[in-house]
Amino acid sequence: MLKTALGRYINNFKGFTREVWILALITFINRAGTMVLPFLSKYLKEDLNFTYGEVGWIMVAFGLGSMLGSWIGGKLSDKIGFYKIMIFSLFTSGILFILLQYITTFWGLCFGMFVIMAISDMFRPAMFVSLSAYAKPENRVRALSLIRLAVNLGFTAGPALGGLIIIGMGYQGLFWVDGSTCIIAILIFAFYIKEKKKTPVATDHPITKTISKSIFKDKPFWLLLFISFVTFMVFLQIFSTLPLYHNEKFGLSEFQTGMLLSINGLLVFLLEMPIVSALERRKTNKIKSIAIGSLFITLGYYILLLDSWVGILTISIILLTFGEIFSFPFVNAVALNRAPKGQEGKYMGFYTMSFSLAHIVSSKTGLEIIAHYNYQVNWFIMGTLGAISLLCCFWLNKMIHKE
Template sequence: MLKTALGRYINNFKGFTREVWILALITFVNRAGTMVLPFLSKYLKENLGFTYGEVGWIMVAFGLGSMLGSWLGGKLTDKIGFYKIMIFSLFTSGILFFILQYITTFWGLCFGMFIIMAISDMFRPAMFVSLSVYAKPENRVRALSLVRLAVNLGFTAGPTLGGLIILGMGYQGLFWVDGSSCIIAILIFAFYIKEKKRIPLISDDIETKTVPKSIYKDKPFWLLLFISFITAMVFFQLFTTLPLYHNEKFGLTEFQTGMLLSINGLLVFLLEMPLVSFLERKKVNKVRNIAYGSVCIAAGYYVLLLDSWVGILTISLILLTFGEIFSFPFANAVALNRAPKGQEGQYMGLYTMSFSLAHIASSKTGLEIIGHYGYQVNWFVMGSLGMLALFCCIWLNKMVRIEQ
């Protein structure tokens, strides 16, 4: 029985080209290497002595740089190709991580974090476009899921490795390892993958309907961006306000919160590929899958209104994880499928920008609501935003059917 289940699970990973596996590998190395990020606030506050307000502004510069990088990466990918952008982004950001450890002033760090994220996040839209070249048409959504899996594994491994490096080498060691991982990842990419031009794909998905030449007139795509922003902003509460809630309401320690959040990574690892493969085989409408995800995310916050039992935290986490599994890989695929030939970079640049903006808005919005009205109101608002995303999915589905 166990052998059969394991065989079925492994089958979900078959059929990818060598290039897709290498892209997943360098994504894992790169994401595991961004181990500076979970410790950045602590480093700025405790080691460099900045106030909470100054740390907040440095993190805003971090988010704004990420948004600029996503947009710029998309534009340049269309002009000079994803291959050059990926190599430039990872190699240069690796060098900049080496330099960042020597910057200790407030304005220097604001500027430094803005620049490093602007260059680092040029990688993301270029990487998404590369999947449209190296992945087979029938494997595209699974390839996106494989890369997401690599991201999740990288983020799981990164903080653990980062903590060990800080113990052994201090924060300086963290910057050296982080920069080195970026350079190693891109050297693997350049050595094993050769540049390849995009070939137009023919598909019968409703998302591949020809769209206006101007991205700014593609109304279904902008509605998709709004849905992606809302669902991401709500989901990211998992890493911003929920850990505070664990401690203040139920007295959980950092270790207990960490163990609880690790369930998210474990479930994504075990379930995302099989679920995506199943839904792909059944040819379930991708927008409908995003809608299912929105419902799960909304339910994940509504159940927190029943706050008399600590077990509700686990139920909430499981619902949010299923929301992530249903929403994000299929939203990725819809965005990529809508892009006309030669505009893939612009589309994926704006798509990744929606996540960067969601990161900025998530903690600020949640903490403001909690500060003025308490946790219960925040969970109600977040659940209601999840339902708003559901109604927008229904609207989006109608729009693409009319367009068809």
């Protein structure tokens, strides 16, 4: 029985090219080293003694830099190719992450985070576009899931190790590890993968047909961006306000917060690829999958309103994880597949900008709500925004059918 289940699980990973596996490997190395992000708000608040408002503004600078980097990365991927962008982005941002630990002033950190994220997030649209070159057309959704799996597997190890590094070496150790892993990951990429041109998406699915008109007239794409923005904004509370809530409400340590966040990565590792493969085999409507994800995320925040038992933190993480599993791979796939040939970088640039904008709005909004009201009001608002995203999924589905 166990052998059969294991065999079925392994079958979900068959059919990928060598390059896709190497992309997944460097993504894992990079994300396992990205230990700063889950603890960034705690580092700024507790180690550098910034106020909630100042922490919020530094996270705004983080998000603005990310937006600029996403736009530049998407633009340049179409002009000079994703390969050069990926190498420049990871190598340079690795060096800058190491240097960031020496900046401790408010304005210095605002500027430093803006510059680092502008360079670092050039990588993301280029990475998505690279799958147009290295993944087979019939495997693109699963390839996106494999990359996300590598991200989440990295996050499984990263936060727990990050908590231990803080205890043993302090926050400065995180910056050294983060920067070093960026550099190691891109050196592996440059050594094992040669530059290759994109191949066109071959599909007759109504969601993924080639669009001849301007991106600015692609109304379903912009509604998809709104859905992805709202979903990301709500979900990203897991990295900004939730770690603070763990400590201030229930007295959890950095290591305990890291272990809780590791549940997210572990569940994604075990369940996302089988779930995505099953949905693909059944030809499940991608928009409906995104809607199911929005429902789980909504419930993940509403349940935090029951704050008398520490166990709700685990239940919330599990619900948010299922929301991520059902939503994120298909949002990625729909965005990539709507792009006409030669405009993949532009489309994925705008898509990753929605993620970056979510970073800006999520942390600042969440921290301001907590400062002026309390955590409970924040959870209610985030849950309600998740419900709005769910309703927009039904609207998007109708627009797609009209096409």
